[in-house]
Amino acid sequence: MKEKWLLLILMVISVPIAGELNFYPFQTDFRVSLGTPAFFLFLLWLRSPPPLISGLLVGSSVTIFRTGLEVALEPHWNWGAAFQHHYPVFFYYLTYAAVFAAFRMNRRHNRPLLIGALGVTCEIAATLAELLLRYSATEQTTTFATWNQIVLIALFRSFFVLGFFNLVKLRQSKAAEEQKRKENEKMLMLISELYEETIQLKKTLHNAENIARDSYDLYQSLNDAQHGFHEDLAQKALRIAGEVHEIKKDNQRIYAGLSSLISHDSDYMPVEELADIVLRSNQKYAHSLGKKIEFTLQTEGIFPLCHVYTILSLFNNLVANAVEALKEQGMIQIWVKREKDRIVFSVADNGPGIAPKYREKIFMPGYTTKFDKNGNPSTGIGLVYVNQETERLLGNVQVQNNPEGAGTVFTITLPIGQIAKGD
Numbered sequence: 291m292k293e294k295w296l297l298l299i300l301m302v303i304s305v306p307i308a309g310e311l312n313f314y315p316f317q318t319d320f321r322v323s324l325g326t327p328a329f330f331l332f333l334l335w336l337r338s339p340p341p342l343i344s345g346l347l348v349g350s351s352v353t354i355f356r357t358g359l360e361v362a363l364e365p366h367w368n369w370g371a372a373f374q375h376h377y378p379v380f381f382y383y384l385t386y387a388a389v390f391a392a393f394r395m396n397r398r399h400n401r402p403l404l405i406g407a408l409g410v411t412c413e414i415a416a417t418l419a420e421l422l423l424r425y426s427a428t429e430q431t432t433t434f435a436t437w438n439q440i441v442l443i444a445l446f447r448s449f450f451v452l453g454f455f456n457l458v459k460l461r462q463s464k465a466a467e468e469q470k471r472k473e474n475e476k477m478l479m480l481i482s483e484l485y486e487e488t489i490q491l492k493k494t495l496h497n498a499e500n501i502a503r504d505s506y507d508l509y510q511s512l513n514d515a516q517h518g519f520h521e522d523l524a525q526k527a528l529r530i531a532g533e534v535h536e537i538k539k540d541n542q543r544i545y546a547g548l549s550s551l552i553s554h555d556s557d558y559m560p561v562e563e564l565a566d567i568v569l570r571s572n573q574k575y576a577h578s579l580g581k582k583i584e585f586t587l588q589t590e591g592i593f594p595l596c597h598v599y600t601i602l603s604l605f606n607n608l609v610a611n612a613v614e615a616l617k618e619q620g621m622i623q624i625w626v627k628r629e630k631d632r633i634v635f636s637v638a639d640n641g642p643g644i645a646p647k648y649r650e651k652i653f654m655p656g657y658t659t660k661f662d663k664n665g666n667p668s669t670g671i672g673l674v675y676v677n678q679e680t681e682r683l684l685g686n687v688q689v690q691n692n693p694e695g696a697g698t699v700f701t702i703t704l705p706i707g708q709i710a711k712g713d
Contacts, residue, residue, distance in 0.1 A: 301333075360372040381417070479571050569585055575610060688701045
């Protein structure tokens with residue numbers, strides 16, 4: 291609302307000023323100025339107040355402005371004579387706004403040629419109204435040649451404004467589209483992280499089920515023992531089984547909610563787009579860490595649509611690890627290629643690398659070489675997840691030294707059938 295009021299005030303101020311950039315094509319008091327294009331642009335831009343209100347306000351402001359300017363610059367003019375000289379311009383803008391409103395032009399933004407033609411009509415009608423008032427007390431008339439000039443000027447001004455208006459709208463549309471793209475990418479990355487958590491949660495559900503079953507088996511064994519020596523232990527085992535079962539049910543509800551959020555038939559995208567998202571996301575991540583990292587991305591082959599969150603969660607883990615492995619600056623190379631019925635993702639960095647004796651440990655739960663500023667270790671589950679999820683999808687993860695020099699190369703190979711959208 292505040293923005294609309296500011297635009298309205300800007301219109302009331304700027305149109306009279308723009309009107310002073312003018313010329314007189316007919317050697318009469320009638321002028322051609324930039325006031326009309328400015329007014330037309332504001333009418334197209336503003337959805338409220340109604341055009342008639344805008345016409346009244348602008349017509350009044352232009353009349354008062356020109357009258358005051360005339361009195362200030364020409365001492366022999368008094369207020370009455372100056373007003374008599376300029377009052378027809380009030381009806382020019384009022385008529386323009388009335389025709390604009392009658393044609394409901396703000397509902398036709400999707401038809402630019404029609405808007406331009408109607409803008410010409412508005413200007414011709416407004417010009418006619420002003421000329422009738424100016425010439426009503428005199429014997430002056432307008433010729434056919436004069437009206438040709440009026441029409442040509444109206445055509446030029448209306449379509450110039452329309453072109454400028456559409457350029458601004460196009461730029462706004464592109465900016466909004468870019469903002470939406472960034473928001474969608476952010477949402478995809480967040481959901482991919484949730485997807486990673488659902489995989490871990492599913493594993494926890496399986497463990498809880500096993501513990502509950504083992505506890506119940508222990509209860510039955512103790513309960514069947516002779517002489518009731520183990521009755522207290524049997525009840526404890528039964529209670530443990532019941533508590534674990536309750537935990538399992540709670541986790542199942544959480545898992546079901548997350549799965550319904552993540553699993554949709556439409557959650558498939560081209561691999562190239564997913565790689566671009568990972569690239570842009572980690573460029574921002576590197577910048578947030580104050581690191582100067584050069585990223586390169588190369589894709590080879592024709593790819594089917596693949597499951598968004600599986601690819602993002604796996605691929606982003608590798609690239610984010612590469613970002614964290616580099617100190618202050620470096621290079622990360624990303625490859626995505628198709629090899630027959632498999633897709634290969636590779637991430638190479640030129641960081642310090644991983645010693646051979648640690649390569650097997652990096653896939654062990656809890657193992658980490660990353661610590662924060664306070665010396666606290668990271669969770670160490672990123673590569674564990676990558677390894678477990680890749681194996682679940684019948685693929686494999688490999689780690690080796692960067693053949694081009696210092697650093698490490700992680701490679702994930704996945705069967706297309708496990709991650710691609712089926713027919």
